Amino acid sequence: MSTSTDSPQVIQTYNGHPTFSCANCAATISLQDELISKSFSGRDGRGYLMHSAVNVKVGRREERSLLTGVHTVADVFCAGCNDRLGWYYHQASDYAQKYKEGKFLLERERLVKENAWKLNE
Template structure:
C-alpha cells in the first residue's frame, strides 16, 4: 500500500482491495449496467474474463468483463477492440462501475 500514500485511489466496495488510482481516470461520463461509471487507463487487482463482442451505446466492441481478483465481484469491463476507428481511444481502457467501488484517501 506504500504506493498509495497521499494519492487517492478506488477500492472494491465488497472487499476493499485497491482497483484503480484516481490519477488514472480518463472520463467520468460513462454508463454501465448499474448506472454511472468511470473510464480508467489502468486497473489493478482485477481478473479479465473472456472476450466477446457486445453492442454498447457507442457501437459494437470486443470487451471482456473484469472482476475483483480478491472477492470476484464483477466490476465492469475492459475494451479489447473498437471496430469504429473513431472509438479506438477506448482500446485497452477499463470501465468500472461507481456502485462497485469506494474512494479512499
C-alpha cells in the same frame, strides 16, 4: 525481501495516493489519477473510464453491442472477492471509439473512493 510482482493478482497499494477501492472487499482497484472520464455508462449506471486497474481478473473476451457500437470487451472481476467491476475494452469497431482500447470501464457503484488519509477504526 522476496516480493514477486509477476502475478497480476498481487495486492498492490499506493501509499499516500487517493485510490478507488472495491466496494465489497476494499481491495485497491485504481489510482484516482488514472481516471479519464466519469461520464461513461456502465451496465448498472454510471461508469468510470480508467487508464489502468490493479487487483482485477479479466474474463473471456466477447463482442458486445454497447451504446456506442460493437466492442470487443471482457468482463473485469475483483481479484479479492470476484465481484464484477466492469469491463475491459479490447477493441472498438468504430474508429471514433478507438481511444477506449486498452482501457477499463468500471462501474461507479462497485467502487469506493479512498483518500490518502486513514480513519481510525
